Amino acid sequence: MKVGIVGATGYGGVELYRILSNHPHVDECILYSSSEMDVPYTQSFPHLNNLSDHRLKNIDVEEMKKNVDVLFLATPPGVSSKLSPQFINSDVKIIDLSGDLRLKQKSVYEQWYKRECVEEEILEGAVYGLSELNKVDIANAQLLANPGCFPTATILGLAPVVKQKLIDEKSIIVDAKTGVSGAGRNASPGTHYSEVNENVKIYKVHEHQHIPEIEQALHNLNDSISFISFNTHLMPMTRGIMATIYVSLTETTTTEKLLDLYNEFYSNSPFVRIRKDNEFPSTREVYGSNFCDIGLKVDERTGRITIVAVIDNLMKGAAGQAVQNFNIMNGFEETTGLYFAPIYP
Known part of the structure; x- marks a missing residue:
């Protein structure tokens, strides 16, 4: 599968890359950023030297629709509200790590996040992805709201x-x-x-x-x-x-x-x-x-x-759970690419 990460230069984005670059069902990982474009990923993250030859790409919705099967949005609040509606009824599955799609009532989102929200129809269509409690709906989701930490x-x-x-x-x-x-x-x-x-x-x-x-x-x-x-x-x-x-x-x-x-x-x-x-x-x-x-x-x-x-x-509270949901959404064993021991000490 081909996956994309929007917001690849943030902590959540680079943690997603760490997991997905070793995932057995991911053939290609395309990295997108609005702050840094056409520069080597290792320029932002030198710890990936000799492990990544990726260059950051500009956010282009039409290009994403052609080249990506699953798109992870590791973006600040407000970005997904603009991006995710453009993928409704497309073949691209969306996993949003921000808080933009988690609340079902538009007025509640705007009260707590102090910004405008997507239409309530889109909120209602987004599946809340707490993996342990909602597996059936997650398995059938096209638009998924990854829970907060x-x-x-x-x-x-x-x-x-x-x-x-x-x-x-x-x-x-x-x-x-x-x-x-x-x-x-x-x-x-x-x-x-x-x-x-x-x-x-x-x-x-x-x-x-x-x-x-x-x-x-x-x-x-x-x-x-x-x-x-x-x-x-x-x-x-x-x-x-x-x-x-x-x-x-x-x-x-x-x-x-x-x-x-x-x-x-x-x-x-x-x-x-x-x-x-x-x-x-x-x-x-x-x-x-x-x-x-x-x-x-x-x-x-x-x-x-x-x-x-x-x-x-950054793991169960963000990127790890996002990949767990990616696995469930695509019919893979939910532990795929994730079942490893914590770092100790």
Whole structure:
């Protein structure tokens, strides 16, 4: 198959290239950029010297329609809204890594992203690609919205207890932490080394654009859920997301029973790993991989659960899950090109 990557000079784009350039079903990988054109890819990424002879190409929709089977949009918000509608009813499958197609209501997108959205008809036609929860629709998708990094960790952490209606739907509190690569490759004052090093910073308090995405997905699992409390913190590390989730139980249960529930729920999900009793994951243990590791414990004293879910934000939170969806969409084994160990130490 021939695949294209729009936004190949960003962190998500180069991570896609790393995976797809070794994928057994990818014959050619075409790289597109609006910021750098007709220059060697290695000029932006010297670590690819002797591994890539690609040159960056200008974005040309008609050329893409002729030469690409699947197009990955690893672009900032707003770009996919302009590009993806041009491929509707074409033979090209679209996998959008931005947030442009994830929300089903145009007004909600515009409220949280502060920009204009595609028409609601296109939003309704886009399949939400949380691989573990939506495989049938993903397999038949032509236009796919790849989930955000925080939503992936949070939703996977909560899905079993939400689906089984074991928790108070108004009690969900998420304390999420991320590495600096989640802010993208372009420099900003808040991501300079001297600002991030030896520092932990909360940001977008109650205003993060991933909040409605999480609420939408949880509502689809349990329509009693409308709102969550969610906040994010920037950590002095390159990669990784940890979502620490606090929820109140509606009935008495034990950690052992909940671990059994999670293991059963994710029994056909090769990239979700459930920890044993009293074991909790760290971001280092999924670094560079497509795994989501989950640990949990019931606080019998308060009747609450603490759930910890970790992912690599550039892998399971972006490029890795995009390739997992690429596999499902094209009838390949979903682990193809992705089933490798995290980098350690």
